[in-house]
Amino acid sequence: MQQLNKTYDSGFQALKDVNLEIRRGEIFALLGPNGAGKTTLISVICGIVNPTAGTVLADGHDIVRDFRAARSTIGLVPQELSTDAFETVWATVTFSRGLFGKPKNPAYVEKVLRDLSLWDKRKEKIIALSGGMKRRVMIAKALAHEPRILFLDEPTAGVDVELRRDMWEMVRGLRENGVTIILTTHYIEEAEEMADRVGVINRGEIVLVENKHTLMEKLGRKELRLQLSEPLSAVPESLAPMSLTLSADGHELVYSFDARHEHGDIAGLLRRLGELGIEFRDLRTRESSLEEIFVDLVHNGTPGGTDTPQPAAGDSQ
Numbered sequence: 001m002q003q004l005n006k007t008y009d010s011g012f013q014a015l016k017d018v019n020l021e022i023r024r025g026e027i028f029a030l031l032g033p034n035g036a037g038k039t040t041l042i043s044v045i046c047g048i049v050n051p052t053a054g055t056v057l058a059d060g061h062d063i064v065r066d067f068r069a070a071r072s073t074i075g076l077v078p079q080e081l082s083t084d085a086f087e088t089v090w091a092t093v094t095f096s097r098g099l100f101g102k103p104k105n106p107a108y109v110e111k112v113l114r115d116l117s118l119w120d121k122r123k124e125k126i127i128a129l130s131g132g133m134k135r136r137v138m139i140a141k142a143l144a145h146e147p148r149i150l151f152l153d154e155p156t157a158g159v160d161v162e163l164r165r166d167m168w169e170m171v172r173g174l175r176e177n178g179v180t181i182i183l184t185t186h187y188i189e190e191a192e193e194m195a196d197r198v199g200v201i202n203r204g205e206i207v208l209v210e211n212k213h214t215l216m217e218k219l220g221r222k223e224l225r226l227q228l229s230e231p232l233s234a235v236p237e238s239l240a241p242m243s244l245t246l247s248a249d250g251h252e253l254v255y256s257f258d259a260r261h262e263h264g265d266i267a268g269l270l271r272r273l274g275e276l277g278i279e280f281r282d283l284r285t286r287e288s289s290l291e292e293i294f295v296d297l298v299h300n301g302t303p304g305g306t307d308t309p310q311p312a313a314g315d316s317q
């Protein structure tokens with residue numbers, strides 16, 4: 001999508017020059033605080049909300065000029081339940097497939113229902129199902145027409161562990177079949193667990209797009225802070241190979257290391273300090289998390305040392 005903008009009738013600009021390329025077959029997590037514009041972005045792509053400016057291609061189809069073709073490549077699992085409560089599970093899913101002009105395929109619908117543990121409930125009316133089962137129906141409905149792109153808007157908000165697990169299993173299976181998955185979430189752990197790439201949106205702007213592993217590497221720093229009994233004027237020469245910094249007043253020595261790849265040589269550091277006769281009064285450790293970086297991004301707009309939006313290469317959709 002290019003230069004996507006959305007200003008609501010109220011004059012509120014919910015999307016500001018959003019440029020984003022989602023790669024075919026990836027799981028992309030769109031992270032953002034409440035009101036960041038996640039749902040607006042999805043709604044524009046799914047043709048529920050008109051963009052004010054900009055273009056979006058879904059599997060090569062322009063979402064405005066070529067709406068029907070674009071929409072039929074997309075499956076949407078919305079935040080809210082939206083379906084006829086008095087229909088049966090089977091009818092709901094079959095009907096949804098028909099809406100997209102797809103020929104009947106009971107074997108496919110059966111597979112979707114079985115994958116979502118809904119097969120036994122197929123004859124029940126939606127209204128009689130539990131909340132978790134209703135969520136499953138929403139997913140089945142979104143998959144009914146075999147979309148190539150699946151949007152999950154806050155998929156696990158308020159769902160139980162079992163559904164969450166089934167959902168992730170299903171998402172992985174879909175990706176193996178080449179389906180592109182875009183999920184929005186407030187939960188960093190969710191992005192951490194599932195996504196290939198992570199995008200952060202804040203106040204309608206994409207502030208970061210990054211490969212998850214790269215992001216985790218940048219984030220997974222741990223620090224050991226030592227309050228020294230006597231201030232030092234510089235980091236001792238023999239400790240230079242370790243990643244140490246000294247506070248301006250010389251009272252605090254900070255050792256930082258990558259918590260994800262190494263445990264850091266804390267024992268070695270303490271031993272060396274002992275040998276050098278450097279004493280400390282207190283010590284603390286702290287870990288930077290995705291949460292921290294996220295908060296940083298959202299409040300300051302730029303993460304420490306992380307590049308700002310990078311349009312990704314790859315197939316655009």
Ligand SMILES: Nc1ncnc2c1ncn2[C@@H]1O[C@H](COP(=O)(O)OP(=O)(O)OP(=O)(O)O)[C@@H](O)[C@H]1O
Pocket residue numbers: 008009010012014032033034035036037038039040041
């Ligand atoms: N129809 C509308 N008219 C005016 N403003 C709107 C409309 N819909 C959404 N907004 C505003 O646009 C902003 C983005 O909303 P959106 O629902 O896209 O955020 P979100 O990131 O999905 O948030 P949440 O995580 O809470 O669902 C919010 O400030 C919201 O109040």
